[in-house]
Amino acid sequence: MTRTDAIQLIHIARSQLALDDETYRTLLGSVVTGKSSCRDMTIVELQSVIKALEAKGFKSKPRSSARRRMSSPSAVSKKVRAVWRAMLSDGFIRDGSDAALDRYVQRQTRLRNGGAGVATLEWLRAEAEDNLLESLKQWHIREMKKALHAHNLRLPVNPRSGDAYRDYDTICWAFSEAAKAWK
Numbered sequence: 001m002t003r004t005d006a007i008q009l010i011h012i013a014r015s016q017l018a019l020d021d022e023t024y025r026t027l028l029g030s031v032v033t034g035k036s037s038c039r040d041m042t043i044v045e046l047q048s049v050i051k052a053l054e055a056k057g058f059k060s061k062p063r064s065s066a067r068r069r070m071s072s073p074s075a076v077s078k079k080v081r082a083v084w085r086a087m088l089s090d091g092f093i094r095d096g097s098d099a100a101l102d103r104y105v106q107r108q109t110r111l112r113n114g115g116a117g118v119a120t121l122e123w124l125r126a127e128a129e130d131n132l133l134e135s136l137k138q139w140h141i142r143e144m145k146k147a148l149h150a151h152n153l154r155l156p157v158n159p160r161s162g163d164a165y166r167d168y169d170t171i172c173w174a175f176s177e178a179a180k181a182w183k
């Protein structure tokens with residue numbers, strides 16, 4: 001916490017506790033002898049004042065380190081999160097947190113963005129979001145195929161052409177049906 005932040009927090013506490021000027025100055029002087037203004041105090045002294053204000057009932061709200069969304073999630077970003085959660089429940093990823101998803105987003109967007117990836121899913125728009133979703137689905141398909149192969153199972157086959165289905169939804173269905181048997 002900087003000195004400016006501490007002073008600002010003290011002034012917020014003064015307002016929250018509805019301290020008049022005389023009471024406020026008396027409190028400052030009682031916490032830091034000989035000083036009745038925040039301007040004259042060191043950071044350590046300011047922190048002592050904050051503790052004294054908290055003892056009087058001030059409820060400081062710590063700054064949240066959690067990410068805040070910049071906008072409401074798009075339909076595509078909701079699908080990305082659904083695939084991410086599915087990969088977690090299937091055991092293909094270890095960390096299903098938003099931070100892990102953001103690291104994936106950053107890695108995937110690094111090349112398209114000239115070396116600096118996009119920091120969070122919420123910042124992606126349109127084509128970049130679609131590309132990320134397709135990339136994630138292809139990764140999921142590869143992992144499901146590996147798991148099916150490891151259990152000596154084949155992908156479902158199109159009865160007309162005899163070719164294995166390649167679409168995401170069909171492979172997910174086949175994997176979930178097979179997983180029921182081996183789990």
